[in-house]
Amino acid sequence: MKIKNIVKCKKKIAPGIILLFFLVGVVFIPNVINIQKMNSQNTEISVLGSELNTQDLGEGLIHDKVHTFHENHRQIVLNPYLLNQSFYHIKFAVVTDEHECHMNLTLIDPNGLIYHIFKSEVPMRFNAYYTVPYGVAVTGNHTLIFTETEGPNLNIHISIYQGDKMSDIPFPVHPEENHNCSINLETDTMYKFYISRVSPIAYSLDATLEINLNLTDPNGIVFIIFNSKPIMAFNTPIDFPFGTAVGGFYSMDFKNYQVQLNINILVHLVRIRKISTELNSSDVGNQTNTTNSSIKTVPFIPPTAFYGGVGIVGMVAIIALVIGYINKKKYNN
Numbered sequence: 299m300k301i302k303n304i305v306k307c308k309k310k311i312a313p314g315i316i317l318l319f320f321l322v323g324v325v326f327i328p329n330v331i332n333i334q335k336m337n338s339q340n341t342e343i344s345v346l347g348s349e350l351n352t353q354d355l356g357e358g359l360i361h362d363k364v365h366t367f368h369e370n371h372r373q374i375v376l377n378p379y380l381l382n383q384s385f386y387h388i389k390f391a392v393v394t395d396e397h398e399c400h401m402n403l404t405l406i407d408p409n410g411l412i413y414h415i416f417k418s419e420v421p422m423r424f425n426a427y428y429t430v431p432y433g434v435a436v437t438g439n440h441t442l443i444f445t446e447t448e449g450p451n452l453n454i455h456i457s458i459y460q461g462d463k464m465s466d467i468p469f470p471v472h473p474e475e476n477h478n479c480s481i482n483l484e485t486d487t488m489y490k491f492y493i494s495r496v497s498p499i500a501y502s503l504d505a506t507l508e509i510n511l512n513l514t515d516p517n518g519i520v521f522i523i524f525n526s527k528p529i530m531a532f533n534t535p536i537d538f539p540f541g542t543a544v545g546g547f548y549s550m551d552f553k554n555y556q557v558q559l560n561i562n563i564l565v566h567l568v569r570i571r572k573i574s575t576e577l578n579s580s581d582v583g584n585q586t587n588t589t590n591s592s593i594k595t596v597p598f599i600p601p602t603a604f605y606g607g608v609g610i611v612g613m614v615a616i617i618a619l620v621i622g623y624i625n626k627k628k629y630n631n
Contacts, residue, residue: 356381356437361458364393365444368451376442378458380434383468385461385496388416388442390454391427398423399449402500403430408438411470411560417500421449431461431532433496435468435562468496468564473556478549481567485545488570494535497562504557505530516546524552535566541573 356379365374380386392398403416416430434440444456471477483489499505511524523538542548550565 355379356384357460359457359459361456363457364453364455366451366453367399367444367446367449372446374444374454374456376444376456376458377439378442379438380440381460382434382437383464383466384434385464386432386434386458387461388430388432388456388458389427390444390456392422392424392452393455394452395424397450397452399452400447401428401454402443402445402447404443404445405432406441406443407434407470408436408440409470413497413560413562414500414503414558415498417502419501422454430498432498433464433468433533433562433564435470464496464564464566466564466566468562470560471554471556471563472560473554473558476551476553478551479565480547480549482547483542483545484569484572485542486572486574486576488539488541488573490537490539490568490570492535492537492564492566492568493529494533494564494566495529495531495561496533496564497560498532499558499561507554507556507561509552509554511550511552513540514549514551515542516544516548526555535564539570 360378360380361376367374378386388403390401398421400418401416401422402414402418405413405415407413413432415432416428418428422428442458444454446452469477493509493511495507507529508526509524509529510526513521513523515521521540523540524536527536529536554561554563
């Protein structure tokens, strides 16, 4: 009988299991098919996106091409779209073996300012890549002029890609001109200023850049910070700390001396810490608070009285313990 019952149960369970698998298949198989279709569509979209020319956006890789320089065409002109507040890297190398050449690179920004940013010190050789960084001050189409000054017919691989974003927007400076900017600072606060050159200067050109810098507080007090301070290397800042006594807009004025026509300068400000609590004893409000404040005093207890009191309390506690022990023992007996 038991065997028959087991067989009957199995016969009843088997159709239920088959129905369950059927329902699971009906529910999940269409979803799996849809997921596969979506994945294939996303793959197609990503492939198409990677093939899109992002030059108009100025983001990512914006130029990547091999160009031919020959005796009748020794200059290549590119017009990439660059975004301000960004570093871009211009990378290039000779890609035809046994060939070498000298190269100059000039950049013209959307405002027509000319920057001489690269000149080869030694002949460029096969597969030896040079990378020239440039900090952009103005968004728009920039003109890059690659000029082969000497060499045979050859091919050069040129790529341009966006690098790090800058915390502030650099601005172009010109020789012997006064520049001014306004900065809102908190009172009684320590700041640190960083000033750097973010446009390169071609080899063999004079890279002299010196600045005189003053800060003027909201009350018109002038603080002399730098006097003929040189800025030497690309993107290597000079810095100075400054603690404020009043809050408001400070004027930063600097006059620069430079040999090159145009240089991009970046000024970056970092708030370090609060210097004080701004508690000023000369303020009338603080004097009133001081005179009206109550001082709580703690009563003085002589040492002999303190230790004597502790001894008496200790003796009372011992006597109480002894009496309690005697009574407990009496009741137990």
